[in-house]
Amino acid sequence: MRGIAFDVAHMLAGSLVLVSFIQLYQDRLMALINVFAAHALVLAASVAWQAFVQDAPHLYLTAVIALVFKAIVIPAALHRIIVKLGIHREIETVVGVGPTMLLGIGLVALSMVVMLRVTADADPLAREDLAFALSVILLGLLMMVTRRNAVSQVIGFMSLENGLVLAATGAKGMPLVVEISVAFSVLIAFIVIGIFLFRIRERFDTVDMQALDRFRGERR
Amino acid sequence: MVVYALYSVAALLALAPIAILLGASARATVAVYGLSLVVTLILVIIALLSLFGYTTASSSVTLPLGLPWLGAHFRIDAVAAFFLVVVNLGGAAASLFALGYGRHEHSPQRVLPFYPVYLAAMNLVLMADDAFSFLVSWEFMSLTSWALVIAHHQLRENLRAGYIYLLMASFGTLALLLSFGLLAGPDGNYAFDAIRASHPSTGLAALVLILTIVGAGSKAGLVPLHAWLPLAHPAAPSHVSALMSGVMTKVAVYGFVRIVFDLLGTPAWWWSIVVLAVGGITAVMGVLYALMQRDLKRVLAYSTIENIGIIFAALGLALAFKAYGMPLAAALALTSGLFHVFNHSLFKSLLFFGAGAVLNATGTRDMEKLGGLIHRMPHTSFVFLVGCVAISALPPLNGFVSEWLTFQAILLSPQLPSWGLKLMVPAVGALLALSAALAAACFVRAFGFTFLGRARSTVASGAKETDGFSLAAMYFLAAACLIAGIVPGLFIDALAPVVQSLVGGRMPVQTGVEWMSIVPIAESRSSYNGLLLMAFMIISGMIAAFAIHRLASDKLRRGPAWGCGYPDPSQATQYTADSFAQPIRRVFGTVVFRAREIGDMPPPGSTAPARLTVELRDLIWDTLYAPIALGVAFAAERLNHLQFLTIRSYLSLVFAALVFLLLVLAIWP
Numbered sequence: 018m019r020g021i022a023f024d025v026a027h028m029l030a031g032s033l034v035l036v037s038f039i040q041l042y043q044d045r046l047m048a049l050i051n052v053f054a055a056h057a058l059v060l061a062a063s064v065a066w067q068a069f070v071q072d073a074p075h076l077y078l079t080a081v082i083a084l085v086f087k088a089i090v091i092p093a094a095l096h097r098i099i100v101k102l103g104i105h106r107e108i109e110t111v112v113g114v115g116p117t118m119l120l121g122i123g124l125v126a127l128s129m130v131v132m133l134r135v136t137a138d139a140d141p142l143a144r145e146d147l148a149f150a151l152s153v154i155l156l157g158l159l160m161m162v163t164r165r166n167a168v169s170q171v172i173g174f175m176s177l178e179n180g181l182v183l184a185a186t187g188a189k190g191m192p193l194v195v196e197i198s199v200a201f202s203v204l205i206a207f208i209v210i211g212i213f214l215f216r217i218r219e220r221f222d223t224v225d226m227q228a229l230d231r232f233r234g235e236r237r
Numbered sequence: 238m239v240v241y242a243l244y245s246v247a248a249l250l251a252l253a254p255i256a257i258l259l260g261a262s263a264r265a266t267v268a269v270y271g272l273s274l275v276v277t278l279i280l281v282i283i284a285l286l287s288l289f290g291y292t293t294a295s296s297s298v299t300l301p302l303g304l305p306w307l308g309a310h311f312r313i314d315a316v317a318a319f320f321l322v323v324v325n326l327g328g329a330a331a332s333l334f335a336l337g338y339g340r341h342e343h344s345p346q347r348v349l350p351f352y353p354v355y356l357a358a359m360n361l362v363l364m365a366d367d368a369f370s371f372l373v374s375w376e377f378m379s380l381t382s383w384a385l386v387i388a389h390h391q392l393r394e395n396l397r398a399g400y401i402y403l404l405m406a407s408f409g410t411l412a413l414l415l416s417f418g419l420l421a422g423p424d425g426n427y428a429f430d431a432i433r434a435s436h437p438s439t440g441l442a443a444l445v446l447i448l449t450i451v452g453a454g455s456k457a458g459l460v461p462l463h464a465w466l467p468l469a470h471p472a473a474p475s476h477v478s479a480l481m482s483g484v485m486t487k488v489a490v491y492g493f494v495r496i497v498f499d500l501l502g503t504p505a506w507w508w509s510i511v512v513l514a515v516g517g518i519t520a521v522m523g524v525l526y527a528l529m530q531r532d533l534k535r536v537l538a539y540s541t542i543e544n545i546g547i548i549f550a551a552l553g554l555a556l557a558f559k560a561y562g563m564p565l566a567a568a569l570a571l572t573s574g575l576f577h578v579f580n581h582s583l584f585k586s587l588l589f590f591g592a593g594a595v596l597n598a599t600g601t602r603d604m605e606k607l608g609g610l611i612h613r614m615p616h617t618s619f620v621f622l623v624g625c626v627a628i629s630a631l632p633p634l635n636g637f638v639s640e641w642l643t644f645q646a647i648l649l650s651p652q653l654p655s656w657g658l659k660l661m662v663p664a665v666g667a668l669l670a671l672s673a674a675l676a677a678a679c680f681v682r683a684f685g686f687t688f689l690g691r692a693r694s695t696v697a698s699g700a701k702e703t704d705g706f707s708l709a710a711m712y713f714l715a716a717a718c719l720i721a722g723i724v725p726g727l728f729i730d731a732l733a734p735v736v737q738s739l740v741g742g743r744m745p746v747q748t749g750v751e752w753m754s755i756v757p758i759a760e761s762r763s764s765y766n767g768l769l770l771m772a773f774m775i776i777s778g779m780i781a782a783f784a785i786h787r788l789a790s791d792k793l794r795r796g797p798a799w800g801c802g803y804p805d806p807s808q809a810t811q812y813t814a815d816s817f818a819q820p821i822r823r824v825f826g827t828v829v830f831r832a833r834e835i836g837d838m839p840p841p842g843s844t845a846p847a848r849l850t851v852e853l854r855d856l857i858w859d860t861l862y863a864p865i866a867l868g869v870a871f872a873a874e875r876l877n878h879l880q881f882l883t884i885r886s887y888l889s890l891v892f893a894a895l896v897f898l899l900l901v902l903a904i905w906p
Contacts (some may be wrong), residue, residue: 127896127899127900127903128899130903131899131902134902134903135902155896158888159892161888161892162889165885
């Protein structure tokens with residue numbers, strides 16, 4: 018049991034990192050949203066496995082939240098938004114795919130080195146989990162930095178939050194309240210950002226962040 | 238006991254919402270100051286009971302506040318009890334004074350909510366038994382007093398004073414924060430018990446000492462960290478000025494004593510050199526600044542700096558004796574310092590109350606516009622005179638006793654084994670003697686030009702005596718000054734447990750000495766008897782007065798109108814405060830302040846008036862503060878464009894910072 022529990026958890030967390038990488042090179046918004054749904058799906062599976070392994074039924078609730086909101090509701094809503102905004106065929110790149118992937122690999126290596134050093138005497142399951150979670154967080158941040166479309170920045174932010182949930186569930190004894198509040202805060206953030214997207218769109222006819230920069234008179 | 242004290246503090250805190258609810262009504266003034274008076278008196282009793290050990294109840298309590306793994310520890314030991322007496326006695330007097338004075342406040346809703354909280358915060362600093370509670374209370378004290386400083390925000394200079402005060406207070410708290418951080422060590426043992434048990438290495442302890450001098454010293458007003466004090470203390474309403482000058486600086490002294498004498502363990506001998514030097518320089522600089530001022534409240538504020546210097550010199554001496562394992566001498570030095578803390582809180586509050594009464598009656602603090610108030614405000618002038626005599630360290634009042642004890646301790650310095658200290662302590666003693674003499678001149682000036690002579694303006698000639706509450710508070714403090722001067726033995730004995738706990742020794746018991754004398758070391762060496770001295774002064778004064786009346790010609794004489802110009806009907810021909818200070822300005826000011834006198838004599842035949850302009854420069858401000866301000870302005874100018882980056886640039890910055898920190902973590906050995 019011990020061996021397989023570890024292996025499956027390891028595999029699921031690793032897949033989350035993998036999906037994060039897949040996210041990184043999606044340059045079409047529609048595909049990006051689909052990958053994000055997959056990201057949330059993997060997260061839900063991982064959390065559910067943790068719930069099973071740790072024998073912590075409240076984590077199932079977290080898994081359900083992740084599944085319902087992040088894998089279904091939010092992607093569906095984002096689909097509607099980009100269709101409404103008419104940007105579902107748009108292609109956006111700021112930094113090329115190659116350098117982004119290289120940076121991502123570097124970040125994963127960095128988070129491994131840091132986490133494995135810092136948590137030398139922790140439970141190996143939590144240890145690996147934390148390392149993967151940090152990688153997911155960093156990749157989410159990287160995505161926010163390398164994209165210039167507001168929608169993809171939102172997705173970057175939410176995949177970053179998935180990493181946080183992974184870290185929270187990997188460590189034993191995280192109270193449910195924390196998870197629920199995190200989930201809701203993301204939901205609210207999503208709503209706020211959605212509203213902002215439409216406001217930006219109304220004003221500037223685009224959700225490309227560069228338009229905002231140009232509007233502020235920034236030199237490029 | 239500490240539980241009751243905390244309840245009282247909670248009562249003070251609860252007064253703030255009441256004050257807000259009552260707003261600017263007259264009832265609010267009475268309610269807030271009346272209740273503050275009651276609560277501070279209760280706190281005085283609690284502190285006295287703790288100090289004299291009449292209670293066996295547990296004096297330590299931990300509340301589930303603050304840091305979750307630490308809680309908020311509160312404790313009243315002898316040191317805290319003594320300072321609680323000082324704070325709450327001053328608080329009670331200020332509340333009593335404000336019952337009358339506060340009625341003239343034009344916007345009481347800006348003062349009332351903060352006043353009780355300020356008192357509560359000072360009490361909490363004294364009771365705190367862990368670094369976190371201490372710092373939170375300390376900062377709370379700074380912020381509430383800042384709010385009181387800018388209560389009269391219509392004046393630009395008050396806003397500037399508040400701004401500088403806020404900066405300096407934050408800076409001081411930062412220094413204290415670092416010092417506690419070093420004391421707590423890598424494990425974060427913030428409880429004072431744990432800090433006491435740990436023994437920091439020599440280098441670390443030295444760093445903590447410096448940080449504490451900077452942190453507590455900036456609040457106390459040590460030169461050169463004093464810049465905010467003479468701006469902020471006079472800006473507040475007078476009863477708050479009294480609290481800030483008389484009481485809050487003492488809380489700062491408490492912070493220093495708590496860390497350096499209690500938490501830091503055995504001192505190294507050279508620590509005392511730093512403290513002594515800073516104390517001596519502060520004393521002289523403070524009084525020199527005071528002599529140059531025309532603003533009555535600013536004179537008092539600078540004189541606070543001088544007294545803080547004296548206290549720190551005494552503390553430095555105590556450190557020296559403690560470092561060389563001379564508990565008796567250390568006890569003498571520390572007792573003199575703490576006794577001066579008590580005394581200064583009494584007479585400085587008294588003087589600020591007097592200045593407040595004068596300000597209320599005339600609307601001005603400028604001594605050149607006052608004068609002759611002794612005829613219009615006889616009671617205020619009398620108590621102000623008592624305060625002046627006390628602060629000038631003249632017998633038989635209390636200021637003399639504590640300064641005399643300080644000099645007794647200085648006279649013990651030849652017993653110190655270190656040659657550096659043997660040479661240095663007498664030099665500091667000379668500085669203190671100089672500052673004592675200058676302080677006397679300063680208060681002759683403050684009293685003389687405010688209360689004596691003829692009124693220099695119409696506001697001064699139309700002044701009315703102040704109200705009963707204010708007078709009651711001032712008479713109470715004046716009486717306290719007299720009592721502490723006549724029977725200092727009682728106070729020295731009361732300080733014994735405090736001193737015992739800090740330096741491991743105490744002064745000889747004084748209450749048994751005949752005729753209520755005090756004998757600091759040995760009968761053969763020196764003794765002082767305030768009562769006898771007062772009796773002698775009264776009797777000799779009466780004999781002199783009698784003799785003058787009897788033997789001098791009592792024939793009525795009428796002088797001619799050309800008697801040296803004095804009977805000139807213009808008040809402007811009187812001796813002025815600036816002219817009184819001129820000799821001292823010429824002797825010291827040319828070096829210390831770059832004082833220059835520019836005489837502007839009109840050509841012969843012209844009817845234009847001749848002018849004498851005096852230029853003073855604050856060298857400490859020019860060399861220390863002005864460059865810092867320039868540097869900050871320059872850096873702000875340079876970094877300004879960081880405010881206008883794009884969202885992605887900000888995100889990239891955050892991201893880069895995070896990755897950088899992770900890299901550091903990964904590479905760190």
